[in-house]
Amino acid sequence: MFRDFVVDKIVRENASIKSFYLKRANQEALERYLPGQYVTLKLKLANQQKEYTRNYTLSDSPGLGSFRLTIKREERGEVSRYLHDELKEGDCLEVSKPVGDFHLVMNNSRPVVLLSGGVGITPMLSILEYLVNYEQDRAVYFIHSSTSKTVQPMLKRLLALDATHKNLFLSIHHSQPASDEQKNEDYHQEGRIDKAFLQSALPIKEMDCFLCGPVGFMEDMYLHLRALGVEEDQISYEFFGGGKKLGNLADSSGSNDNSNTFNVLFTKSNKETQWDGSQLSLLDLAEAEGLTPDFSCRMGTCSTCETSLLSGKTEYDPEPFMETSEDKIFICCSKPVSDIEIDL
Ligand SMILES: Cc1cc2nc3c(=O)[nH]c(=O)nc-3n(C[C@H](O)[C@H](O)[C@H](O)COP(=O)(O)OP(=O)(O)OC[C@H]3O[C@@H](n4cnc5c(N)ncnc54)[C@H](O)[C@@H]3O)c2cc1C
Ligand code: FES
Structure with missing residues (x-):
């Protein structure tokens, strides 16, 4: 899924934003993408074993010779600080294919x-x-x-x-x-x-x-x-x-389905609560209980929130773009469909 890219050019856009122009390391042509789509970067930061994945929108017109990512340096952001402060022209990055449902419907006359x-x-x-x-x-x-x-x-x-x-x-x-x-x-x-x-x-x-x-x-x-x-x-x-x-x-009617309630046990923190359909995901439920799980995209596209499901069943809504390892779930887009225990 991830391919090797080389940083061809870096342009400072303002005090906190830089654009990174990326080309395929093997010189292959870039695929066309739909305007509005994004790619996922996978990278290890200096002196760290952990792998990070982050999504960045392709910020220029499709059909050009490079992918342009335009990235804001978050004061306390792990990856954006690395990209701004450490990444240099000529460095390599692992980049996914362009994906995403947020894009223009082309060849249409609507404003x-x-x-x-x-x-x-x-x-x-x-x-x-x-x-x-x-x-x-x-x-x-x-x-x-x-x-x-x-x-x-x-x-x-x-x-x-x-x-x-x-x-x-x-x-x-x-x-x-x-x-x-x-x-x-x-x-x-x-x-x-x-x-x-x-x-x-x-x-x-x-x-x-x-x-x-x-x-x-x-x-x-x-x-x-x-x-x-x-x-x-x-x-x-x-x-x-x-x-x-x-x-x-x-929608002030509260359209979430409250008909099914399930017990949720966060095993590491030893907190037990109930899923009643009023939260959008298990990540939201964990946060409402005062837990602070790692997350980035909150939409199943970065794998940062991957967590072991120790017992019970969950379903995805929406379906994630990434695949999880065995017995793990992305809590940002999961809901329980039985009583569950998760490793949080
Ligand atoms: C579909 C999609 C497209 C995106 N496109 C772009 C794009 O085009 N350009 C772009 O710049 N970003 C984009 N993003 C956001 C990007 O993926 C990252 O989330 C962003 O760069 C921050 O990552 P990070 O690792 O630097 O920050 P993280 O380390 O993940 O931190 C996230 C936020 O939490 C704050 N934070 C971190 N630690 C703390 C702490 N201890 N206390 C309080 N706050 C803290 C940081 O300041 C930061 O704002 C996109 C995201 C998605 C989902
Ligand atoms: S936060 Fe990105 S997959 Fe869950």
Whole structure:
């Protein structure tokens, strides 16, 4: 599943974000991917035995000579700090095939709305670059929120596309613009993206909307869009970790199935609790009990949360992309279907 890649080029985008351009080590051509998809990196950090896997979106148009990953350095993040501080041009990385359900439906005439915050911009960049290369007639609304110019990724490129691409509507929102920032040069709107702005700027009824960013940003945007009458199936979203289902936010009826309750024993911590269907996964249940299991993606794509199932049965919802070792489960996307004991 993993192939050897070489880091061809590293470009600093701003104080905390770098882009990494990757090519196949054996010079083979790269497969085409759908704009919005991601790859998984597998790597060992210096002086550590443990293997880490992390997902990173392909941030450029498909069909180019390299994969571009655009990565934010998390102050306390294990892998992103390594990639920023240690990885050099010419180094090797193990990279999966591109995967993911969060992608543009191509060759369709519906307007596309790309709504992102912070480093959640990466899938939107890929979709935008694809549209300006291959579907120029399709209307695209690119709306991005960050604090200020210092942390705004790819501003120059976005402004250049805005100047040349007649079907692009670009709106950059800075919640705290610096004193030297110029409106309409460094940003378009001061403050957060609000419901009134979305209502005035977007073709609410016809659009396909893509959403990615910090959890709070996504929850706010989702609730604004739904309140404006945007249907659930018009909104696609992706969490970079830590997110839950946004559909539940707008559903006050509590649609989880509470009919089955099961005992769950966390053996290492000797905590026993009940699964009543009100949590989305065993990871959520463990956290609600005050445990702090390792996780990264929370969607079955990185294997960080792999845990031994000591007894009982579970099922996946959603199905994970990775395979587990024998008798292990990914707790981020598992639910019990009997009383269980897990090694946590
Ligand atoms: C589908 C998908 C696509 C993604 N695409 C991108 C992308 O294009 N670009 C990108 O930058 N990221 C992307 N991510 C996120 C990425 O996979 C990693 O989760 C991210 O780089 C952080 O990994 P890390 O190992 O550096 O942090 P981890 O070590 O996993 O830490 C995660 C977070 O917890 C915080 N943390 C760590 N230790 C502590 C502590 N002791 N106390 C408090 N907080 C702590 C860190 O600051 C960090 O914010 C994507 C994720 C998914 C699921
Ligand atoms: S946290 Fe990534 S597979 Fe569970």
